[in-house]
Amino acid sequence: MGFSRRLFVGGLPAVVLGRTAALEEGRPVGPSAVGTDLDAAGANVAGAGQAAHERFMMSAIEQARRNPAYPFGAVIVRTFTGEVLARGVNSSAEHPVLHGEVVAMTDYVRRHGNRGWSETTLYTTGEPCPICASAAVWAGVRRVVWGSSIEEIERTGIGQIGLPLREVVSRARAFYTPDLLLGGVLRGRTNRLFREAQRLRLCS
Numbered sequence: 001m002g003f004s005r006r007l008f009v010g011g012l013p014a015v016v017l018g019r020t021a022a023l024e025e026g027r028p029v030g031p032s033a034v035g036t037d038l039d040a041a042g043a044n045v046a047g048a049g050q051a052a053h054e055r056f057m058m059s060a061i062e063q064a065r066r067n068p069a070y071p072f073g074a075v076i077v078r079t080f081t082g083e084v085l086a087r088g089v090n091s092s093a094e095h096p097v098l099h100g101e102v103v104a105m106t107d108y109v110r111r112h113g114n115r116g117w118s119e120t121t122l123y124t125t126g127e128p129c130p131i132c133a134s135a136a137v138w139a140g141v142r143r144v145v146w147g148s149s150i151e152e153i154e155r156t157g158i159g160q161i162g163l164p165l166r167e168v169v170s171r172a173r174a175f176y177t178p179d180l181l182l183g184g185v186l187r188g189r190t191n192r193l194f195r196e197a198q199r200l201r202l203c204s
């Protein structure tokens with residue numbers, strides 16, 4: 001049943017994981033296989049695959065624009081209906097752990113209660129840091145989609161803890177198995193957002 005495949009989305013490798021998949025990388029497949037593999041993984045948000053991922057990433061970018069200097073934005077979507085359930089933007093000026101993903105998760109609980117996480121997909125402009133990755137793991141969010149990688153964010157002058165999301169996830173394998181971990185969605189746009197933020201911080 002389980003499978004693990006390495007896909008290439010937006011020029012960056014991404015891993016789609018089945019519910020019972022091990023976390024090691026599988027055989028490479030070409031970009032043309034992306035759509036069908038997402039379908040096969042049951043990872044098709046609102047039935048539209050990559051197009052839907054990009055649409056929801058645009059919503060995360062919209063959130064990110066609310067904090068132009070630290071444009072970490074996130075939305076939480078009901079996976080099989082595409083309903084946007086919660087939103088958030090980095091608010092760490094108010095509190096150090098109020099990263100975009102944490103703010104979106106807090107918004108989710110406020111609106112929908114602390115339940116239903118396994119039916120959601122978290123979209124975020126940047127690869128979740130260890131705080132946010134752990135929060136998603138503890139909640140049981142099974143699908144996480146991000147734009148810029150930790151390395152790409154770091155290159156725009158924002159310090160990062162160099163612990164990839166996939167590493168956090170793999171260390172939680174005793175109780176957590178994701179359905180989808182997908183990086184690099186609209187990375188051209190999210191990278192531009194982080195570069196613009198760097199210019200803004202340098203000018204202010």
Ligand SMILES: [Zn+2]
Nearest residue numbers: 099129131132
């Ligand atoms: Zn974070």
